Amino acid sequence: MEANHNVYQNNSHVFSTEDARRLAGKRLPRLVYDFIEGAAGREVGVARNETAFDDIMLQPRVMENVSDRALSTSILGREFSVPFGVAPMGMCNLVCPNADKFLADAANKFDFPLCLSSAASSSMEDMAGWAGTRAWFQLYFGTSIEATLAMVDRALNAGFETLVLTVDVPQVSRRVRDLRNGLNLPFSMTSRAFWDFATHPKWSLATLSAGVPSPKNFMDSDGISKFRREADRGGANWEFFKILRKKWPGKLIVKGVTSAEDAHRLQGLGADAIYVSNHGGRQLDSVPPAIWLLPLIRAAVGPDFPLLFDSGVRNGEDVVKALALGADFVMLGRPALLALGAEGPNGLNALLKCFADDISVVLAQLGLNSTNGIRPNVIFNKTGATSHAA
Numbered sequence: 001m002e003a004n005h006n007v008y009q010n011n012s013h014v015f016s017t018e019d020a021r022r023l024a025g026k027r028l029p030r031l032v033y034d035f036i037e038g039a040a041g042r043e044v045g046v047a048r049n050e051t052a053f054d055d056i057m058l059q060p061r062v063m064e065n066v067s068d069r070a071l072s073t074s075i076l077g078r079e080f081s082v083p084f085g086v087a088p089m090g091m092c093n094l095v096c097p098n099a100d101k102f103l104a105d106a107a108n109k110f111d112f113p114l115c116l117s118s119a120a121s122s123s124m125e126d127m128a129g130w131a132g133t134r135a136w137f138q139l140y141f142g143t144s145i146e147a148t149l150a151m152v153d154r155a156l157n158a159g160f161e162t163l164v165l166t167v168d169v170p171q172v173s174r175r176v177r178d179l180r181n182g183l184n185l186p187f188s189m190t191s192r193a194f195w196d197f198a199t200h201p202k203w204s205l206a207t208l209s210a211g212v213p214s215p216k217n218f219m220d221s222d223g224i225s226k227f228r229r230e231a232d233r234g235g236a237n238w239e240f241f242k243i244l245r246k247k248w249p250g251k252l253i254v255k256g257v258t259s260a261e262d263a264h265r266l267q268g269l270g271a272d273a274i275y276v277s278n279h280g281g282r283q284l285d286s287v288p289p290a291i292w293l294l295p296l297i298r299a300a301v302g303p304d305f306p307l308l309f310d311s312g313v314r315n316g317e318d319v320v321k322a323l324a325l326g327a328d329f330v331m332l333g334r335p336a337l338l339a340l341g342a343e344g345p346n347g348l349n350a351l352l353k354c355f356a357d358d359i360s361v362v363l364a365q366l367g368l369n370s371t372n373g374i375r376p377n378v379i380f381n382k383t384g385a386t387s388h389a390a
């Protein structure tokens with residue numbers, strides 16, 4: 001995507017992730033807002049993901065010719081127009097009807113990859129139809145190896161070329177907000193939820209008239225959804241990875257890796273890319289900030305091995321920081337859903353444009369013309385000056 005210099009135009013009330021969060025907090029039922037924002041334990045880990053980004057500073061450079069700036073970035077042999085995509089998130093249609101379709105439309109408009117979750121409320125066939133090969137399929141281990149491999153076959157038949165195996169959910173964590181709100185997936189109504197929905201009539205009417213969202217991909221051979229949110233997904237182990245690697249002919253990405261040792265082992269076993277993520281603090285409260293782990297994993301896998309990153313990215317500056325610290329591509333999680341919750345597709349497109357515009361402006365500040373020029377030396381280093389020649 002060429003730099004868009006009209007960086008101030010926006011027909012939405014969403015100018016930042018913080019705006020999206022505030023508006024979504026007003027417009028969504030508590031149960032849905034908490035499903036997006038909630039995390040494991042005391043939710044310190046999710047906060048740390050964000051503050052760790054705030055503690056990283058960038059070193060401006062001046063007097064370079066930065067009038068032409070390009071955001072196009074390649075990952076796994078394919079060029080996209082922006083260096084970010086959207087992370088897999090289950091049950092997006094709880095946020096607003098057609099949320100997955102709106103995400104697909106945005107993926108086509110901005111030209112970025114979009115991961116459809118195994119736990120999505122849209123089918124993989126629908127998503128493949130909407131976003132073609134921009135759509136990647138995210139795999140959770142299901143009720144058995146057979147059921148999981150059947151889902152893989154289904155993804156292949158639907159035309160997916162890129163599979164993302166999530167490995168950081170051996171057991172779904174206790175998320176206090178969801179427990180308190182009585183959130184069950186597949187969804188079932190509780191008296192608390194009834195009151196919550198009654199006080200958000202606009203959301204409730206829209207959601208009810210579109211049909212209560214349900215998981216569309218965890219089917220067994222009888223065609224009935226076997227999705228249980230609390231199910232054990234520990235079958236995504238080293239043995240399973242070897243089976244999957246043999247079976248999947250396309251690109252295979254492993255998501256949820258936070259240890260340099262695990263990353264190195266996966267690289268040796270034939271993963272095409274590692275997706276560094278701590279699941280946005282949703283799995284382990286005491287997990288280190290994902291952005292701290294990224295340079296350690298980059299060091300373990302070497303300079304050329306593809307790395308994706310998410311967890312705590314809230315604006316374009318964060319995207320640039322992640323690219324500088326070793327990521328080849330950056331994925332957005334909560335911000336996308338909050339923007340949809342705030343203003344539907346209008347809010348989503350506005351926030352994505354904010355990300356793209358921010359990145360372009362930051363490139364100018366750093367004296368760079370493209371995302372390819374982003375190196376570790378753009379990170380401010382208290383101990384000494386950096387050189388642009390690096």
Ligand SMILES: Cc1cc2nc3c(=O)[nH]c(=O)nc-3n(C[C@H](O)[C@H](O)[C@H](O)COP(=O)(O)O)c2cc1C
Nearest residue numbers: 036087088089090117166279280311312313333334
């Ligand atoms: C509502 C919600 C649902 C999610 N569902 C999934 C999922 O089904 N599969 C998965 O691999 N990750 C899932 N994630 C994790 C995201 O892919 C991503 O790792 C996380 O949101 C990054 O943290 P951040 O949103 O705070 O930046 C989910 C995250 C959220 C917020």
